Amino acid sequence: MGSRKRSARQKQVEAFKAQLASDLDEIYARARAEHSAADERRENAYRAKSCESKNRYATRWDAQEAIASCAAHGRGGLTYYRCDFCGGWHLTSHPR
Numbered sequence: 261m262g263s264r265k266r267s268a269r270q271k272q273v274e275a276f277k278a279q280l281a282s283d284l285d286e287i288y289a290r291a292r293a294e295h296s297a298a299d300e301r302r303e304n305a306y307r308a309k310s311c312e313s314k315n316r317y318a319t320r321w322d323a324q325e326a327i328a329s330c331a332a333h334g335r336g337g338l339t340y341y342r343c344d345f346c347g348g349w350h351l352t353s354h355p356r
Contacts, residue, residue: 307345316348323349 317323323340330338330351338351 311343311345311350314350316343316346316350318348320349323351326351 315326317326317340320340320342327338327340330336337353339353339355340349340351342348343350
């Protein structure tokens with residue numbers, strides 16, 4: 261059983277609070293690291309989907325020619341966009 265003295269009890273409470281703060285700092289640091297890793301995975305997946313898996317056209321004119329070629333072969337509804345990752349031009353079927 262612990263001491264009944266007020267000063268001893270106060271020391272126990274302070275030690276408990278210090279340990280709790282240390283544990284919480286560890287938990288928050290781990291959570292921040294997990295969030296950062298998830299953000300990085302999300303960014304990589306977005307890059308792969310919107311840039312790396314698509315044909316890159318150097319100019320807007322090249323992308324427009326590709327759209328015309330696709331339309332001539334029966335594939336309509338395409339548009340182009342400037343890629344934020346590579347700076348090139350890609351085709352998409354989603355209107356902006």
